[in-house]
Amino acid sequence: MKTILLTGGSSGIGLATAQLLMNKGYCVYSASRRGGGEAQKSGNSGEIIPIKMDVNDESMVISAVQKIVSENGELYAVISNAGNGIAGSVEDTNSDEAKYQLETNFFGSVKVIRACLPIFRKQGFGKIIAVGSVASVIPVPFQAFYSSAKSALLLMMEALAMEMKPFGIQCCTILPGDTKTNFTSARKYTSSSQYNDSAYTERMKIALGKMENDEINGMSAEKIARAIVKQIEKKKMKSRVVPGLQYKIICFFNSILPNNLRLKLINLTYS
Numbered sequence: 001m002k003t004i005l006l007t008g009g010s011s012g013i014g015l016a017t018a019q020l021l022m023n024k025g026y027c028v029y030s031a032s033r034r035g036g037g038e039a040q041k042s043g044n045s046g047e048i049i050p051i052k053m054d055v056n057d058e059s060m061v062i063s064a065v066q067k068i069v070s071e072n073g074e075l076y077a078v079i080s081n082a083g084n085g086i087a088g089s090v091e092d093t094n095s096d097e098a099k100y101q102l103e104t105n106f107f108g109s110v111k112v113i114r115a116c117l118p119i120f121r122k123q124g125f126g127k128i129i130a131v132g133s134v135a136s137v138i139p140v141p142f143q144a145f146y147s148s149a150k151s152a153l154l155l156m157m158e159a160l161a162m163e164m165k166p167f168g169i170q171c172c173t174i175l176p177g178d179t180k181t182n183f184t185s186a187r188k189y190t191s192s193s194q195y196n197d198s199a200y201t202e203r204m205k206i207a208l209g210k211m212e213n214d215e216i217n218g219m220s221a222e223k224i225a226r227a228i229v230k231q232i233e234k235k236k237m238k239s240r241v242v243p244g245l246q247y248k249i250i251c252f253f254n255s256i257l258p259n260n261l262r263l264k265l266i267n268l269t270y271s
Contacts, residue, residue: 001045003027003072004232005065007055007112008082009048010037012181013131016225017079022046024229029068031055031082055082055108058115065115077127077232078116080109085183087208088190089200090144097190098145105149110156117164126169127237129228130157134177134247138254139263140211141270142193142204154240161239172237174228177247178211178218187212207270219244 004021008014009030018030025046030037035052053064069075086093086101093101109130120126135143136150154173161171193204227243242248254262 001025001027002076003029003068003074004077004079005029005031005068005075005112005116006079006081007031007053007108008131009050010034012183013176013179013221013224013228014079014081016221017081017228018048020222020225020229021232022048024233026076026232027072029064031064055080055112056103058111061111061115065112065119069119074123075116075119075126077129078113079129079131079228079232080112081131082108082112083131083183085143085146085187086190087142087146087187087204088193089142089198089204092192092198092200093145093190094192101145102149102152105146106152106156109153113160117169120164120169121167124168127232128157128160128164128169128171129231129237130154130171130173131224131228132157132173132175134175134242134251136173136175137251138266141267142200142207143211158239170237171239172231173240174224174231175240175242175247175251176219176224176227177242177244177250178214179221179224180216180218181221184212184215203271210270 004026006018006028009018010032018028021028022042025044028048029051030048031051031053033054035050037050040048051064054060083105113128130153132154133150135147136154139147157171157173192198224243227241231237242251
């Protein structure tokens with residue numbers, strides 16, 4: 001049975017992915033900060049094994065990876081999905097809040113992936129999937145640090161793909177658009193953005209209102225999970241995957257439009 005480490009597996013895209021992989025016969029170590037939930041098994045010997053892991057704690061990450069390999073002998077793939085969101089203008093985001101946003105979404109992924117690389121190199125194979133966002137290629141106002149973190153993750157993954165090619169290790173970044181999960185309700189706001197005297201409060205409320213409406217009416221977590229599992233099962237993964245025709249079209253035009261026009265259209269979308 002092929003073994004997969006999945007972070008952020010307790011809800012949303014992570015939970016949907018874990019369940020789909022289990023039903024296809026994979027052994028999924030579903031990592032979350034609380035490590036809750038019961039182990040599950042499917043009729044075809046697939047299973048989900050909850051494991052406690054804070055992606056921001058490097059020693060915990062290394063211990064979890066070592067535990068998985070010691071119990072299974074190898075690791076087929078890692079799916080880095082854990083993430084969070086914080087909203088507010090750049091001016092209203094202090095240094096600690098900016099670091100909070102990058103810590104899990106970028107550095108947390110780096111810690112998890114880096115812990116798996118020696119295992120993959122020794123094996124001579126391995127698949128690395130990171131769940132990014134369309135926001136990595138389309139800057140989102142009032143979520144500048146979320147966009148920045150996901151953009152850094154995307155470029156890191158593509159550089160890593162070149163470094164890992166001689167070792168038979170593949171890398172893929174999934175770029176979901178608006179998706180209906182509890183990410184919307186869990187989004188935090190910077191402290192200064194809550195003050196009525198902020199120069200950005202009204203514009204931020206309008207922009208976030210549109211974003212949240214799009215998320216609530218967005219793609220299902222299961223659709224993103226199917227895109228992830230499709231790459232897991234492919235002999236050769238794509239380097240980037242954008243689920244959903246609508247977002248494929250948006251990303252295409254984003255790549256060909258003049259930059260000033262591109263930014264104007266994005267700004268109008270959230271105004």
